[in-house]
Amino acid sequence: MSKTILILTLALTASIFITGCGGEDAPDDTASQPTVQAASKATPRAASQSTPSSPDAAAQGDESAQVVTERVSALNQSRELHSATLLQDGRVLATGGVALGDLLVSAELYDPASDAWSATGDMNEARAEHGAALLQDGRVLVAGGGTSRAPVSSAELFDPATGEWSVAAGMAQARLSHTMTALPDGRVLVTGGRSSDREDVATAEIYDPQSDTWSGAAAMSVARWAHTATLLSNGRVLVVGGGARFDIHDTAEIYDPQSDTWSAAADLSGPRIEHRAVLLGGGKVMVSAGFGQSSLLANGEVYDPATDTWTETGEMPQDLHRHAMVALENGGALVVGGFTQSSPSHVVIEMAVYDPQSNEWTEAGSMAGERRNHTATLLQDGSVLIVSGMGNVGLLSEVSEVYAPTR
Numbered sequence: 319m320s321k322t323i324l325i326l327t328l329a330l331t332a333s334i335f336i337t338g339c340g341g342e343d344a345p346d347d348t349a350s351q352p353t354v355q356a357a358s359k360a361t362p363r364a365a366s367q368s369t370p371s372s373p374d375a376a377a378q379g380d381e382s383a384q385v386v387t388e389r390v391s392a393l394n395q396s397r398e399l400h401s402a403t404l405l406q407d408g409r410v411l412a413t414g415g416v417a418l419g420d421l422l423v424s425a426e427l428y429d430p431a432s433d434a435w436s437a438t439g440d441m442n443e444a445r446a447e448h449g450a451a452l453l454q455d456g457r458v459l460v461a462g463g464g465t466s467r468a469p470v471s472s473a474e475l476f477d478p479a480t481g482e483w484s485v486a487a488g489m490a491q492a493r494l495s496h497t498m499t500a501l502p503d504g505r506v507l508v509t510g511g512r513s514s515d516r517e518d519v520a521t522a523e524i525y526d527p528q529s530d531t532w533s534g535a536a537a538m539s540v541a542r543w544a545h546t547a548t549l550l551s552n553g554r555v556l557v558v559g560g561g562a563r564f565d566i567h568d569t570a571e572i573y574d575p576q577s578d579t580w581s582a583a584a585d586l587s588g589p590r591i592e593h594r595a596v597l598l599g600g601g602k603v604m605v606s607a608g609f610g611q612s613s614l615l616a617n618g619e620v621y622d623p624a625t626d627t628w629t630e631t632g633e634m635p636q637d638l639h640r641h642a643m644v645a646l647e648n649g650g651a652l653v654v655g656g657f658t659q660s661s662p663s664h665v666v667i668e669m670a671v672y673d674p675q676s677n678e679w680t681e682a683g684s685m686a687g688e689r690r691n692h693t694a695t696l697l698q699d700g701s702v703l704i705v706s707g708m709g710n711v712g713l714l715s716e717v718s719e720v721y722a723p724t725r
Contacts, residue, residue, distance in 0.1 A: 428703065461473035542559070567591070702721040
């Protein structure tokens, strides 16, 4: 098998759940499937004293990279392929995911004020690669996810006031690797994903928290999974890239919730899947890295809704997928960790910052350890919380770190 075919097959059939020791992710058909974890009985850990990470920790990856993050309190449960949602009170809710073959029902809360993770109520159903969205009333909706062979259609709601979950109405279609976007009118848009029959879908649904109901929305022009959806400043939603079967898309489209219609947006410069996307400070959308047609990508593209055009960025420090990206308060973006083909260690310890003024990426130092399938969340003080994920030796990291951007 040629390298090109191998990489393309890996991109489109890679396991949703990682079983490996460093190196390439296991193909879906050969990966062992997770088991469902019993309800968590963990007790909250005491908050640990925040101390700067030692630069020696970077020796696992780039020895010349300086650790610029600060270690914070560790999770009660290490996890990857989870979700992390910033709550209205400034805390962060981490839900579900996978822990070395176990599909998780557990959830926990991080309080930046006390630097402490505390266990909260378990979800009603274990899930990973699910969607999560903050509702206007402060609750969090999670929906879908599951395993690569058994996606679910169920949804549930977390109430931060009580720390408990309640069952919500289920979606019409089971799906994972989909997107969930909170709309300005309080509803939540779900798009695409992989269904229970392992087919990639073009369908979309909308959840109304006032009535606890799902309704069908207009379908996208093509089926997509591992795509991105970004809420634009005008209230519409930009969907970019992703794949369907053995096709990786270079297309983008825009959903208008007022008319329930999709319209074509300008195409990307090339196909892209398992990338990341954020809304930048000026209203443009940055998409970064991911898989292209035959290899991992080391660049980004910026979409301008005013002109319906894409502009390629300068090269990123390395090619990536399974990374995390957040928009920063200064109008730029931060990329954290991921999986790369450009380094023998494969799992990335470094971070990179995008400057919209120069349209260039620069190295931003290192974390304390490598990670992929993690989350990065912008906190209310402008710093970034980096949570768990899989390290380079196939072990989960329970370490959490905070990166404080230079203002």
